[in-house]
Amino acid sequence: xxxxxxxxxxxxxxxxxxxxxxxxxxxxxxxxxxxxxxxxxxxxxxxxxxxxxxxxxxxxxxxxxxxxxxxxxxxxxxxxxxxxxxxxxxxxxxxxxxxxxxxxxxxxxxxxxxxxxxxxxxxxxxxxxx
Amino acid sequence: xxxxxxxxxxxxxxxxxxxxxxxxxxxxxxxxxxxxxxxxxxxxxxxxxxxxxxxxxxxxxxxxxxxxxxxxxxxxxxxxxxxxxxxxxxxxxxxxx
Numbered sequence: 720x721x722x723x724x725x726x727x728x729x730x731x732x733x734x735x736x737x738x739x740x741x742x743x744x745x746x747x748x749x750x751x752x753x754x755x756x757x758x759x760x761x762x763x764x765x766x767x768x769x770x771x772x773x774x775x776x777x778x779x780x781x782x783x784x785x786x787x788x789x790x791x792x793x794x795x796x797x798x799x800x801x802x803x804x805x806x807x808x809x810x811x812x813x814x815x816x817x818x819x820x821x822x823x824x825x826x827x828x829x830x831x832x833x834x835x836x837x838x839x840x841x842x843x844x845x846x847x848x849x
Numbered sequence: 850x851x852x853x854x855x856x857x858x859x860x861x862x863x864x865x866x867x868x869x870x871x872x873x874x875x876x877x878x879x880x881x882x883x884x885x886x887x888x889x890x891x892x893x894x895x896x897x898x899x900x901x902x903x904x905x906x907x908x909x910x911x912x913x914x915x916x917x918x919x920x921x922x923x924x925x926x927x928x929x930x931x932x933x934x935x936x937x938x939x940x941x942x943x944x945x946x
Protein backbone atom coordinates (compact mmCIF):
# COMPACT_ATOMS: atom_id res chain seq x y z
CA UNK A 720 0.00 0.00 0.00
CA UNK A 721 1.23 3.49 -0.72
CA UNK A 722 -0.05 7.04 -0.81
CA UNK A 723 -0.79 8.05 -4.39
CA UNK A 724 -3.26 10.89 -3.93
CA UNK A 725 -4.07 13.46 -1.29
CA UNK A 726 -6.61 16.20 -1.64
CA UNK A 727 -7.59 19.76 -0.91
CA UNK A 728 -11.22 20.85 -1.03
CA UNK A 729 -11.74 23.68 -3.48
CA UNK A 730 -14.74 25.89 -4.17
CA UNK A 731 -14.14 25.95 -7.94
CA UNK A 732 -12.08 23.29 -9.75
CA UNK A 733 -11.16 25.41 -12.76
CA UNK A 734 -10.06 28.33 -10.61
CA UNK A 735 -8.09 25.92 -8.43
CA UNK A 736 -6.37 24.37 -11.46
CA UNK A 737 -5.35 27.83 -12.63
CA UNK A 738 -4.00 28.81 -9.20
CA UNK A 739 -2.17 25.59 -8.42
CA UNK A 740 -0.58 25.33 -11.87
CA UNK A 741 -0.40 28.94 -13.07
CA UNK A 742 0.70 30.51 -9.79
CA UNK A 743 2.14 27.88 -7.45
CA UNK A 744 3.75 25.98 -10.33
CA UNK A 745 2.21 22.50 -10.02
CA UNK A 746 1.86 20.43 -13.20
CA UNK A 747 -1.50 19.21 -14.58
CA UNK A 748 -1.73 15.43 -14.16
CA UNK A 749 -5.20 13.87 -14.49
CA UNK A 750 -8.32 15.59 -15.75
CA UNK A 751 -11.17 13.12 -16.12
CA UNK A 752 -14.77 14.33 -16.55
CA UNK A 753 -17.07 12.83 -13.92
CA UNK A 754 -20.50 14.29 -14.50
CA UNK A 755 -20.78 17.61 -12.75
CA UNK A 756 -17.16 17.56 -11.56
CA UNK A 757 -13.75 16.32 -12.69
CA UNK A 758 -11.16 13.92 -11.28
CA UNK A 759 -8.63 16.69 -11.35
CA UNK A 760 -5.12 16.17 -10.03
CA UNK A 761 -1.88 18.09 -10.20
CA UNK A 762 1.68 16.96 -9.56
CA UNK A 763 4.52 18.69 -7.80
CA UNK A 764 7.02 20.47 -10.07
CA UNK A 765 9.82 18.90 -8.02
CA UNK A 766 8.83 15.24 -8.20
CA UNK A 767 6.03 14.96 -10.77
CA UNK A 768 5.96 11.16 -10.35
CA UNK A 769 5.15 11.53 -6.65
CA UNK A 770 1.89 11.94 -4.77
CA UNK A 771 -0.86 13.64 -6.77
CA UNK A 772 -2.87 16.47 -5.28
CA UNK A 773 -6.59 16.06 -5.97
CA UNK A 774 -8.49 19.34 -6.34
CA UNK A 775 -11.68 18.05 -4.83
CA UNK A 776 -15.05 19.84 -4.97
CA UNK A 777 -16.15 21.18 -1.59
CA UNK A 778 -19.88 20.87 -2.15
CA UNK A 779 -20.59 18.36 0.63
CA UNK A 780 -22.43 20.41 3.27
CA UNK A 781 -19.95 19.44 6.01
CA UNK A 782 -16.92 20.74 4.15
CA UNK A 783 -17.41 24.49 4.14
CA UNK A 784 -18.06 24.87 7.89
CA UNK A 785 -14.89 22.84 8.48
CA UNK A 786 -12.61 24.65 6.03
CA UNK A 787 -14.02 28.08 6.93
CA UNK A 788 -13.29 27.47 10.61
CA UNK A 789 -9.69 26.57 9.77
CA UNK A 790 -9.27 29.67 7.61
CA UNK A 791 -10.78 31.90 10.30
CA UNK A 792 -8.15 30.77 12.81
CA UNK A 793 -5.33 30.92 10.26
CA UNK A 794 -4.77 27.16 10.19
CA UNK A 795 -3.30 25.68 7.00
CA UNK A 796 -5.09 22.71 5.44
CA UNK A 797 -1.95 21.34 3.79
CA UNK A 798 1.78 21.90 3.93
CA UNK A 799 4.18 21.66 0.98
CA UNK A 800 7.95 21.52 1.11
CA UNK A 801 10.09 24.06 -0.72
CA UNK A 802 13.86 24.59 -0.87
CA UNK A 803 13.74 28.22 0.20
CA UNK A 804 10.65 29.68 1.88
CA UNK A 805 11.94 33.26 1.70
CA UNK A 806 12.49 32.99 -2.06
CA UNK A 807 9.01 31.52 -2.61
CA UNK A 808 7.53 34.25 -0.42
CA UNK A 809 9.11 36.90 -2.67
CA UNK A 810 8.19 35.12 -5.90
CA UNK A 811 4.56 34.48 -4.95
CA UNK A 812 4.00 37.94 -3.50
CA UNK A 813 5.16 39.36 -6.83
CA UNK A 814 2.49 37.20 -8.48
CA UNK A 815 -0.16 38.73 -6.22
CA UNK A 816 -0.53 35.85 -3.77
CA UNK A 817 -1.93 36.87 -0.40
CA UNK A 818 -0.08 35.63 2.69
CA UNK A 819 -1.64 35.44 6.14
CA UNK A 820 1.68 34.64 7.82
CA UNK A 821 5.12 35.96 6.83
CA UNK A 822 8.18 33.71 7.23
CA UNK A 823 8.62 32.42 10.78
CA UNK A 824 11.74 30.51 11.76
CA UNK A 825 11.43 27.76 14.33
CA UNK A 826 14.84 26.23 14.70
CA UNK A 827 15.73 24.71 11.34
CA UNK A 828 12.17 25.00 9.96
CA UNK A 829 10.84 28.14 8.25
CA UNK A 830 7.18 28.47 7.30
CA UNK A 831 4.81 30.87 5.58
CA UNK A 832 1.06 30.58 5.02
CA UNK A 833 -0.74 31.67 1.87
CA UNK A 834 -4.36 31.89 0.72
CA UNK A 835 -5.05 29.52 -2.20
CA UNK A 836 -8.09 31.63 -3.25
CA UNK A 837 -10.21 28.44 -3.29
CA UNK A 838 -11.08 28.28 0.41
CA UNK A 839 -7.84 27.07 1.98
CA UNK A 840 -4.72 28.30 3.65
CA UNK A 841 -1.57 26.48 2.53
CA UNK A 842 1.69 26.31 4.44
CA UNK A 843 5.07 26.25 2.70
CA UNK A 844 7.94 24.89 4.76
CA UNK A 845 11.66 24.52 4.28
CA UNK A 846 14.20 22.77 6.45
CA UNK A 847 17.64 24.34 6.58
CA UNK A 848 20.41 22.03 5.43
CA UNK A 849 22.55 20.91 8.28
CA UNK B 850 -8.78 50.40 33.11
CA UNK B 851 -9.36 48.17 36.18
CA UNK B 852 -9.50 45.18 33.85
CA UNK B 853 -6.11 45.95 32.32
CA UNK B 854 -4.11 45.12 35.46
CA UNK B 855 -5.40 41.56 35.85
CA UNK B 856 -5.21 41.15 32.06
CA UNK B 857 -1.45 41.74 32.07
CA UNK B 858 -0.82 40.03 35.42
CA UNK B 859 -0.61 36.64 33.72
CA UNK B 860 2.78 35.90 32.10
CA UNK B 861 1.14 33.96 29.27
CA UNK B 862 -0.99 36.98 28.38
CA UNK B 863 2.05 39.27 28.56
CA UNK B 864 3.77 36.98 26.07
CA UNK B 865 0.77 37.35 23.74
CA UNK B 866 0.95 41.14 24.14
CA UNK B 867 4.70 41.01 23.40
CA UNK B 868 4.13 38.86 20.31
CA UNK B 869 1.56 41.34 18.99
CA UNK B 870 3.78 44.31 19.85
CA UNK B 871 6.49 42.72 17.73
CA UNK B 872 4.11 41.99 14.82
CA UNK B 873 0.55 43.20 15.05
CA UNK B 874 -2.50 41.59 13.42
CA UNK B 875 -1.79 37.89 13.78
CA UNK B 876 -4.05 34.87 13.41
CA UNK B 877 -4.66 32.52 16.30
CA UNK B 878 -2.50 29.92 14.52
CA UNK B 879 0.40 32.32 14.03
CA UNK B 880 0.35 33.28 17.72
CA UNK B 881 0.41 29.58 18.64
CA UNK B 882 3.34 28.99 16.28
CA UNK B 883 5.28 31.94 17.69
CA UNK B 884 4.70 30.78 21.27
CA UNK B 885 5.83 27.30 20.30
CA UNK B 886 8.92 28.72 18.61
CA UNK B 887 9.85 30.69 21.72
CA UNK B 888 9.52 27.65 23.95
CA UNK B 889 6.21 28.72 25.54
CA UNK B 890 3.86 26.27 23.90
CA UNK B 891 0.18 26.59 24.83
CA UNK B 892 -2.88 24.82 23.53
CA UNK B 893 -4.97 26.67 20.98
CA UNK B 894 -7.86 26.68 23.45
CA UNK B 895 -5.68 28.31 26.10
CA UNK B 896 -4.42 30.96 23.69
CA UNK B 897 -7.99 31.70 22.59
CA UNK B 898 -9.09 32.05 26.21
CA UNK B 899 -6.22 34.40 27.06
CA UNK B 900 -6.98 36.47 23.95
CA UNK B 901 -10.57 36.71 25.20
CA UNK B 902 -9.36 38.25 28.46
CA UNK B 903 -7.12 40.72 26.60
CA UNK B 904 -10.08 41.59 24.38
CA UNK B 905 -12.40 42.19 27.34
CA UNK B 906 -9.76 44.52 28.80
CA UNK B 907 -9.63 46.53 25.56
CA UNK B 908 -6.04 45.60 24.79
CA UNK B 909 -6.82 43.43 21.79
CA UNK B 910 -9.48 43.67 19.13
CA UNK B 911 -10.24 41.39 16.22
CA UNK B 912 -10.65 42.28 12.57
CA UNK B 913 -11.54 40.05 9.65
CA UNK B 914 -9.32 40.14 6.59
CA UNK B 915 -10.79 38.08 3.81
CA UNK B 916 -12.05 35.09 5.75
CA UNK B 917 -9.33 35.15 8.39
CA UNK B 918 -9.60 36.67 11.87
CA UNK B 919 -6.65 38.82 12.93
CA UNK B 920 -5.80 39.94 16.47
CA UNK B 921 -4.87 43.58 16.85
CA UNK B 922 -3.04 45.04 19.84
CA UNK B 923 -4.00 48.56 20.93
CA UNK B 924 -1.09 49.64 23.15
CA UNK B 925 -2.82 52.90 24.10
CA UNK B 926 -5.01 50.76 26.38
CA UNK B 927 -1.90 50.48 28.60
CA UNK B 928 -1.81 54.25 29.12
CA UNK B 929 -3.73 54.02 32.39
CA UNK B 930 -1.23 51.50 33.73
CA UNK B 931 1.70 53.70 32.76
CA UNK B 932 0.08 56.75 34.38
CA UNK B 933 -0.52 54.83 37.60
CA UNK B 934 3.05 53.49 37.71
CA UNK B 935 4.49 56.93 36.97
CA UNK B 936 2.38 58.50 39.72
CA UNK B 937 3.72 56.04 42.28
CA UNK B 938 7.23 55.75 40.86
CA UNK B 939 7.94 58.89 38.85
CA UNK B 940 10.62 58.49 36.20
CA UNK B 941 13.96 60.10 37.03
CA UNK B 942 14.13 63.68 35.77
CA UNK B 943 16.27 64.32 32.76
CA UNK B 944 19.94 64.68 33.57
CA UNK B 945 19.61 62.51 36.69
CA UNK B 946 20.46 58.84 36.57
